Amino acid sequence: MSALLEVRDLQVAYGHIEAVQGIGFVVHAGEIRTLVGANGAGKSTTLLALSGLVRPKSGSIRFDGVDITRLPTHQIVERGLVQVAEGRAILTTLTVRENLELGAYRRHRGGQGRAAIASDLERVLALFPRLHERIDGLAGNLSGGEQQMLAIGRALLARPRLLLLDEPSMGLAPIIVQDIFRKLREINAEGLTVFLVEQNVRQALKIAQHGYVLETGRIVLDGSGAALLNDPKVLAAYMGG
Numbered sequence: 001m002s003a004l005l006e007v008r009d010l011q012v013a014y015g016h017i018e019a020v021q022g023i024g025f026v027v028h029a030g031e032i033r034t035l036v037g038a039n040g041a042g043k044s045t046t047l048l049a050l051s052g053l054v055r056p057k058s059g060s061i062r063f064d065g066v067d068i069t070r071l072p073t074h075q076i077v078e079r080g081l082v083q084v085a086e087g088r089a090i091l092t093t094l095t096v097r098e099n100l101e102l103g104a105y106r107r108h109r110g111g112q113g114r115a116a117i118a119s120d121l122e123r124v125l126a127l128f129p130r131l132h133e134r135i136d137g138l139a140g141n142l143s144g145g146e147q148q149m150l151a152i153g154r155a156l157l158a159r160p161r162l163l164l165l166d167e168p169s170m171g172l173a174p175i176i177v178q179d180i181f182r183k184l185r186e187i188n189a190e191g192l193t194v195f196l197v198e199q200n201v202r203q204a205l206k207i208a209q210h211g212y213v214l215e216t217g218r219i220v221l222d223g224s225g226a227a228l229l230n231d232p233k234v235l236a237a238y239m240g241g
């Protein structure tokens, strides 16, 4: 299987803080792959580097065979690498519909057909019926779980080929987290490749075919989701024994 995303020896520093210390990983087309780790491990920094939002000190990032390491963010997005940022970043004073339309902004500019965008919007609303019900309400009035769904829906409207998610479970009750992760599975079953960054190690490994464990900027374990779920080191460090 050829890798859709291939990261080699990625190093990122903020001044003297070596947030990511030479990591390598791949994501294959069609799978859900996860990078899990505690707060401060370097997960967000890794995703920011993939999207061109921080500049790596060294290393390379290849997406679909093309070196994107030094590309500006908008070109990375145009190639189909789309991120749902940590903390969701929806626009609370705009409506649900307006937030979703922002996801398709570049496609409008690129002259892509309104019909294609409208049909993608329909698919997103079918996937998230709660967003459909509240389509003309303010995004700020949505619950935390609904806001996360909106952030995912907005990313889907950019037509990703690889969807990056930074801790979609953050601040949500366990039952809502399960709901969100079920949706990720559905999206993946429709053919979208997913790279999920999570502190919720158990839930992430449950839905991922493959996972990496990140500790203070280094990948310390690498294996199938099922194998990592049963790994005594993972159980001890991330699941309370």
Ligand SMILES: Nc1ncnc2c1ncn2[C@@H]1O[C@H](COP(=O)(O)OP(=O)(O)O)[C@@H](O)[C@H]1O
Binding pocket: 014, 017, 019, 037, 038, 039, 040, 041, 042, 043, 044, 045, 046
């Ligand atoms: N903008 C920043 N400036 C300085 N240090 C940062 C910045 N962002 C993150 N860090 C540090 O880099 C390390 C990794 O952070 P981060 O990638 O946010 O981890 P995670 O997403 O796994 O919680 C931490 O030590 C954090 O304090």
Ligand SMILES: [Mg+2]
Binding pocket: 043, 044, 045, 086, 166, 167
């Ligand atoms: Mg983070």
